[in-house]
Amino acid sequence: MIPRPIRPIRLDMSEFFPLSWSTRVRRWLSRSVLYHYPPRRRRVGAYVLWRVHDTLRPQPMTYLAFLRANLRFIGFGFLLTLLSSYGQTFYVALYGTEIRAEFGLGHGTFGAVYSTVSIVAAVALIWLGKLIDRVDLRRYTLATLGALTGAMVALSFAHTLWLFALALFVIRLCGQGMTIHIMGTSMARYFPHDRGKALSLSGLGLAAGETVLPITTVALIAMIGWRDVWLATGLVTAAVLLLLVPLALKGFEDRHRGYLARQSQASTTVGARHDWTRLEVLRDPRYLGAMALLLAYPYVATGLLFHQAFIAEVRGWPIELLATGLIVMAVMKVLTSLVIGPMIDRGGAVRLIPVSAIPFIACFIVLGASGHPMMPHVLLGALGVGIGMLQPIISAMFAELYGVRNLGGIRAMSVAAMVLAAAAAPATFGVAFDLGVSIAEVSAACVAYMAAAALLTVWVLRRRNPMTG
Template sequence: MSFFPFLRENARWLAGGFLLTFFASYGQNFYVALSSGGIREDLALSHGEFGGLYMFATLASAATIPFAGRLADRMPIERYAALVILGLGACMLLLANAWSAAIVFIAIAGLRMFGQGLMNQTAMTAMGRWFSLNRGKAMSTAALGHQFAESVMPISFVAFAAFAGWRGAWMINAVFFILIVLPAVFLLTRKPREQSAAEAGYRDEGRQWASGEMLRDPLFWLLLPGLIAPSLIGTTVFFHQVYLTELRGWSLAQFAGSTPVLSVFAVAATFATGFVTDRFHSTVMLPVMLAAMAVATLALGTISSTVAILVFMAGMGVAFGVYSVVLGAIWPELYGTRHLGAVKSLVTAIMVFASAIGPGLSGWLIDAGVSLPVMIQTMAGYAAVAAVLVLFAEPVARKRAAVRKSIPVQVAVP
């Protein structure tokens, strides 16, 4: 089925997934980090102290996600999504009224768990279950929420904070989120999607892996360094965006205002990855993602002019666009749909854990006198090494995905 008829026939379910990924940004690092300067000032914290608080709060959230995420296998999507939205909204209100490090810790842990973790997991679990033959199109459409959020949410936060302060900005967003977004998502997802005649004949062949079995699969460990790269690298850079702009002599408005560049490239990469996923399989796009990330971080770490911002945003846009589709599509491709909620919750916890390491470790290194640009250059090397591992893993992933789809193995060169 071509894209526009598919979009028209499945608009309500795709819109529900889009809203979940869009408003997951309230718990994403690029959004939370915009408050880092205000939080550090109000609580008199150093870069290392706040980075450590952020890291341990994120680790705490990662520890809870596998347990909370399993409920997605037992509850209707609309009820599960409503609980996640209420939890995220409550944590937003808590952060807006936090005046101690302990309360900030709890609020950030909740934002990371419900926002970065469970909002995204809910959206992609729903797309993975509701769609089979057009899973790539569904994932890429829902994932557009990430791209649009990265474009408009930082700018909107800066605008709200300009007249209401960072606390007021969180308060305004929390009220809107609970009163408007919650009922919208519930109404869009409460009616189960019925499969088409073609999908009814679809057979999900192959082994149905439980989450524990996935952890014993060598293929998983070959892919993991590449899959955690966007969380590890992207989180670290955006977390320290205020400090980085100070080092380079750029304004924060220049950096945050360049996110539309990121979004344009991310949207293009999202649609391309959706097409490739339906035509071949999702793993074939991972080397593209890692190469784009290596170029982006190398430019940001070595170029001191504002050109580096544009190169970084473009490269990370490609990486985030590929990542947003692959991270949803790869698990049902390789491990089946029977235990998808448990598999996704475990994977989400690992991704959140990776996003915790970067800000904490880099904050301590900054306090110890290590250059942030040098750290960013090191990230480029990590992405390159991860790309090599993925190239070794791709043939195995291709064969497994072909068996799962009950189609002949097709060879694709990234």
């Protein structure tokens, strides 16, 4: 009996190398292996075809080659994360003494105002963040940085508490929220093959701000006063908006046309990835399981950093050790971010989600188990590794799991939830310490939850995509 031919496995590889190569290799493999009837040979042929596809597709570039090819757009992402420093907690806290004295606020009242505007900004980001999926990136960036500039100028002239709170709300929304959101969404959307490196390099802008701005801002406040410093930062942001952003986005039309072509090709390809909506994502067990772990990271990191002075006092650590430990954290964050980028490009971000729990768990194990004088460097270094892994992974994993068409809305919803988790940390950690719960017990609870959430994440991510079965 002559075995009848079977239909060959068809795999669209035209996105990765020219169609002539795709057709030639597929036909050769189909005639030599895949037309034969025995199942074993079909399996061997499918494996060979997969290996050829994996070998001939473009391999991720090195950092240097990638920068040479995409310097303008990576510079755009770097500028956005650098400007986001103006809305981060570490920067606003530099003005704490002067602001409390100006408006007659106590520590608790100022903290309540700051927490309230941060929570409202996180809720607003859920709606404003999804607009990036429909609005031109240049207009979206213009509106965001324009609002940030106006809020800084308004804050410098604010003489009433309500105007101060309104300006601070816009700074938190556009600084901490929107600029990081624009960077994460655009880098993940426009770099399908080098997404990890794009996110890692662009994220270095925040590390630069954390390194340079505290020293310069403290010196400027002493020289010209806090109001003039906010006015100067607004003028700097306006200069970046008018001069550097248009230069960095030169040639964006070609990049966007390439993105639209990929989306059009994917929509006509059989078996192409489905672009999820936010409602579909909320019903996906993989998303809920991953968020159970991802929400823990900003919560425990914020709780640790906010109460670092109390922890140092209980452990008997000099405050100078914490200062040098923060330097170690910043260095480890940068190094880890640069290492994790190529790992995302080679193996994907999804499989790294459970692994990202390891440095956070190690941090709190060290915090709860030892009071050795060198432990601040160890635990803050581990925290830096965790934060360095987290920043590139978040945007990349949503693009891998749910596509990039609605990435802005999905990412905004998730980041807002993480901001809310971080906002709850200072109060809950503080209540626990006030009730007499020891640092070791708080650390053990954090370790137990993150370990359980990591195991849950491993289990849910092994589930099949419900959209494809």
